[in-house]
Amino acid sequence: MDDPQLDLAALSAWAGDALGDASEPITATRIGAATGIANALYELRRGDDVFVLRRPPAVLNDKSAGDMVREWRILEALEGTAVPHPTPRLLCEDPTVIGAPFLVMDRVDGFTPGYELAEPFRSDLGLRRGLAEAYVDGLVELAAVDWQERGLEGLGKPEGFLERQVSRWLAQLDRYRTRDLPELDFVTDWLERNRPTMSPAAILHGDYSPFNVMVAPEPPARLAAIIDWDTGTIGDPLLDIGHLLARWTNPGEEPVLTLQAGGVDHYPTRAELAARYAERSGRDLSALPYYESLALFKLAVILEGRVARAIANGVPDKDNTMAPLVERLMVAAAEFARGERV
Structure with a gap:
């Protein structure tokens, strides 16, 4: 395999027999596009054993992104809990082995329901409510973990x-x-003036959406794993449900970032999902618009890093497709703050 981000010989020598029979060669296949701005994933095979290796992206918006040690700590802490997650196997903090710290975990049997759904979820519209409820229930389980005990x-x-x-x-x-970004001053001022009392601290995923979960391949709808924990922390868990719901599109609504693969029909509304979270978690969601607005403001800032990088690289405005998305996110953050999106 010719990939500058993964030296298989160095990986094999470092891992020894921790990934199965050391006499067997390790092969690797890149998972997803090599964008240089997302964490790099590889499927590793050694004999009959299959794993996934994850390493930081080549380009970081912020030094805190792509934190493999943070991700490893969370995955280890989730072992034995009700939160579905990949089983962690190895952590390498030495960047000289393959050029960056990395972790290895078990491969999860399932699919990521970001842009498209796998069968039978694509054809059976009745399964879509269960999918949405599974997204919420994953957050309920996460917020219930005793992070100090773990x-x-x-x-x-x-x-x-x-x-x-x-x-x-x-x-x-x-x-x-x-x-200049539209509504930035209004949103930041509103967030400072309307900050609620923090919900009891819990593990916060930090980037929770259908793009960062895997769904079990067979009905009924259930999560096989929550993935991509490198921005996880201990904080206010309502920011996770705010992040999920702020990007959720109600029927007849102008979308910001639609998370319902296959269209918005047959999925529950934001209000229905919020009610499920509140009932199952026992947490107060009366300040939900604050968390929705904060989540979109945060996401807009992160994605503006890509816009700035494209500008620095000479990308013409008409081809800098992330730029109008960031503007939509800021406008939607203001709409949640003003009560124009519910």
């Missing part, structure tokens, strides 16, 4: 978590800001 002290700083959010993301934006 050894995650020091993973994050839950004290003052919400107080830090606006300044933290504005500071990141300032590192690469190249243009």
